Amino acid sequence: MSSVSAPRNARERVRAQLTGEILAVARRHVAVGGAVNLSLRAVARDLGMVSSALYRYFPSRDDLLTALIIDAYGAVADVGEAADRSCKRTDLLGRWLAVCKAVRTWALANPHEYALIYGTPVPGYVAPETTIEPVVRFSAVLLGILVDARADGRLAESALPVSRSVVRSIRPLRAQAPSDLPDAAVVNGVIGWTHLFGAISSELFGHRHNVVDNHEVFFDCEMRRIAALILR
Amino acid sequence: MSSVSAPRNARERVRAQLTGEILAVARRHVAVGGAVNLSLRAVARDLGMVSSALYRYFPSRDDLLTALIIDAYGAVADVGEAADRSCKRTDLLGRWLAVCKAVRTWALANPHEYALIYGTPVPGYVAPETTIEPVVRFSAVLLGILVDARADGRLAESALPVSRSVVRSIRPLRAQAPSDLPDAAVVNGVIGWTHLFGAISSELFGHRHNVVDNHEVFFDCEMRRIAALILR
């Protein structure tokens, strides 16, 4: 992990730089042709080196992809946090909509990187622990809105009570959420989070063809309706 | 298109049968290793023939995949229709939940085929017109619930009005839906449809790891809450 911290000598410095260049080229390739078309040999060609040399920096193609996946999760967390911060703390609906819009905008600008994390997972692939950090960073943004809503008494009181079995089913998230957040809010949070990425995937993967023709307008509408389920 | 109708001679009959066998083996391969690992050569090996012979039946790997994609859409439509029919017509919530549950059950049993249609689309790939038929068949199931709800006065009256721009944005679907179905119902229908596949994808693609541990219970809960947005 010393490659992350300051490189001590010339060798480590040039190694860190070349690693960065490989990642940059790989990211460009994924952006153009998607993860399926990411070829180590093509990346090597772009860098004017031979494919076998790449294995000094990434043990396998999957490891290179993993680095890009972590990047993508980080980018989502970044745009989410930025959008959240750009709003007045008390404007809960505004914060929610800003975060949704920011993620969608990022996804439209980087469709293949979005697909990298929210599309079909590679069959044998297991996400490394390293992805957890940016994922919880984004979920913290959504939880933050819920917590502030709770503090301001702005949580929607739901018509449907949350059964004990449902409460049990969200125990993993419950453990990470502030304990004074009502169960119903946590449930609604997962629903909102699900719908956010469901809507973006639906649009990006072409399932709204012949259904919606102004995606932005409809997206805003649906995220508002989901928000009404969560906030008041 | 004559291969679909009754084969006239021995040659066409054996061709139709071999085509079916290729599809069956390919389906098995996709079920095991996903679309990424579908190899024409491996399919040919399983059938005891040489890879080039397969090209007599499918012009390319993509065409073979397309056949599987159409199959998968058809399977979703089938289970959806069956679930819908198994309920009393007036039990609108029951019908909605049954359809949702049926699709999820099918997706869990056939994860790779689900991913084939709701996961990352192949970069250069464009879905052929042939997929439209099973897709509209499934959407007809959901629209049917909405239409019956309308007839029984059971559509939810939403707090949020549907703006003119939103009405315009759903024009493509509007054209296919019964004209007496209110705009808000059509909008809510798309939201429900989005959430259904968003929730299944979320679970199947591993995004509910460390979030939900009893997926079935939570799924039922969230689809009920979405239903409350649509029906009353």
Added chain:
DNA sequence: GAAATGTCAAGAGCGGTGCTCTCGATACTT
């Protein structure tokens, strides 16, 4: 300062892929 060590890019090569073309055998049509 010289020797030992570590790191590097490059090359050859393995088994795999999708796909094309040619060739002979076979089945169907006329």
Added chain:
DNA sequence: AAGTATCGAGAGCACCGCTCTTGACATTTC
């Protein structure tokens, strides 16, 4: 029976991920 269409098989192309070896170079150690 002759002609035609279709078939499976085989060779071969360009690509892929990945491994192993080799020789050059930088760094560290003596």
